[in-house]
Amino acid sequence: MKESWRWYGPLDRIELSEIAQTGAGGIVTALHEIPYGEVWTREAIAARKAAVIEAGFEWTVVESLPIHERIKRSDGDLSELFANYRQSMANLAAEGMTTICYNFMPLLDWTRTDLAAPVARGGTCLRFSATKMAALELFMVEREEAVNDYPDCVVHEAKRWFDTSSEADRAELMHAVMAGLPGAYDRYDVEGLKTALKLYEDIGQLELRGHLKRFLDEVIPAAEDLGMRFCIHPDDPPRDILGLPRIVSDADDIGWILEAHDSPANGLTLCAGSLGANPANDVPAIARRFADRIHFAHLRNVKKDADGSFEEAAHLAGDTDMVDLVAALLEEEGRRREAGRPDREIPFRPDHGHELLGDGERGTHPGYPLIGRMRGLAELRGVIAGLTYKRVA
Template sequence: MEETWRWFGPADDISLEEIRQTGATGIVTALHEIPYGEVWPEEAIRERQATIARAGLTWSVVESLPVHENVKRGAGDLDRIFGNYRTSLRNLARCGIRTVCYNFMPVLDWTRTALAHPLPTGATALRFDAVLHAAFDVLMLERPGAEAEHDPGVLERARRWFARATQADKDALLATIMAGLPGAYDRYDIPGLKAVLASYAGIDAATLKAHLARFLREVVPAAEEVGVRLCIHPDDPPRPLLGLPRIVSTHADLADIVGAVPSRANGITFCTGSLGAGAANDVPAMARALAPHVAFAHLRNVRKEPDGSFYEADHLDGDVDMPAVVAALLAEEARRKAAGEADWRIPFRPDHGHQMLSDFGRRTHPGYTLIGRLRGLAELRGVVAGLSHRPAR
């Protein structure tokens, strides 16, 4: 498996020189400065690619080539947006970059309620708290009908939190919910968020699935033509949020997506953390069943709680049986190699590392620390080495 590392470009506080010292060889990045729906020019791609190459690394995966919000809503001049997306795929292929991650989460990307949840070790982790989510949805956003979508016990605890919360507490919760990366550039206040949510009125899960299927029909043939593998990222967390449907959350969802437009170019980013946050998801079984469609892997772990809350655990110490997942991906690599596939390796990256040691005080993106992810990468590297070991005869 190819070891890769998420890098947010020249503005990232973690340098390419530091990344090279982690042992990772591939970079996962994007042209974040280009607005959603616009073409990624070949010149800009090559310029970023050259910057990465000068550090002795390779741009292995695009994460993400974003899907414009109008595609998810099924509104506006979609022919232009689809055409631009196809052009960007062709430009990436001309530069030799052929793995492209994207997501189809409406409005928000990954969502948490705490960015520095304290752990017993003194490190901190990202956390999603069902109580705080309910407090935000029902009492701050005041979304009509929201009460019926939350467990009564969770809602009662949310009311108690809200009664004692200061304005600073509420402002911090809004800022945290808006902090998901690589989400949209927009950061909303409460009125702004209400307005954008209203733009999804009448869009249920079935409608959103139809919009995704249309997107796939429009872009997968172009990706297949130039040898690009598109790979959809699961919902994070895998549940409806703020009245917005989520359609990439379960085994059935992923099977429907790859079946909607059958093609090697229509694949999956297998994220063990996103899928692992779903109480009904058997992540190792999903890895085994969906392995032929996996083009990229995010390997991280979560620890779930009965009320739907979860936090980011150590990479090998959460609810997901990580060695079982890695074994499934290694078996798929072996199958591809035996079949003579040239690009048989599956790139993976450690994800959402804890903040620890010298990470404190650095201005890194939430979850994208240096030492925390380095620890995760080292642990995953050990799992891969152990499972791949063949004793000397």
């Protein structure tokens, strides 16, 4: 497996020289500073690639080539947006990039309610509180129908939290929910979020699936011609929130997407944490079922609560059997080597991580600290070494 590390380019507080000390050999990055819908020029791509190579790395995966919200809504004439997207793909391919990770989550990326929840023995983690999310939906955004999306006990606790919260508490919650959007993304206050949600009022799961199918129809043939692989990232959290449909939350969703274009160019980013937050998901089983279409892996773990809340756990300490999951990916790599596939080595990165020791003082992107992710990478490296160890007589 190919050890990689997510780097936000000029927006990142972590330098490539520091990442080199983690032992990772690959960089996962994107041109986050370019607004959605605009073409990534070959010159800009080449400059980013040169910086990565000069620091001693390989640019392993593009994460992400973002999709404009109008495409997700299938809003109006999209010909220019699709043409720009395909041109960016061509420019990436011309610079040797072959793997593009993307997501199709409406409006928001990964969503948390707490960016610094305390962890036993010190440090902090990202957390999704069902109570706080329900408070946001019911009493801040005032989406009355959200009462049907949460258990009665959560609704009761949400009302209590809202009634006792301060304006600063509510502002902090809104900041946390928006924090999953890196780079040149729109961020909203409560009134702005209400307005943005209205654009999705008539879009349910079936409609959003249709819009994803249209996107795949536009880009997968181009990816095949360019020798590129697309890999969709699962929803995070893997459930509808704010009335927005989520369509990449379980094995059935993934199966539908991969069958929509039965092509190696249409693949999966296996995100253990996103899928692991759904109690119905057996993540190692999902990895084995779709192994031949996994082009990239995010390895992290979560610990779930009965009310639908969850938080980031240490990489080997959450609800997902990480050793079994890594074994599934290594099994697939073995099959690819035997088949002579050029993509025999699956790139992965330690995803998210606890803020440990001095991490909290650096102001890095939430979920992407240096020391916490380095701990995760070291643990995963040990698992891989143990599973691939061969005693020499």
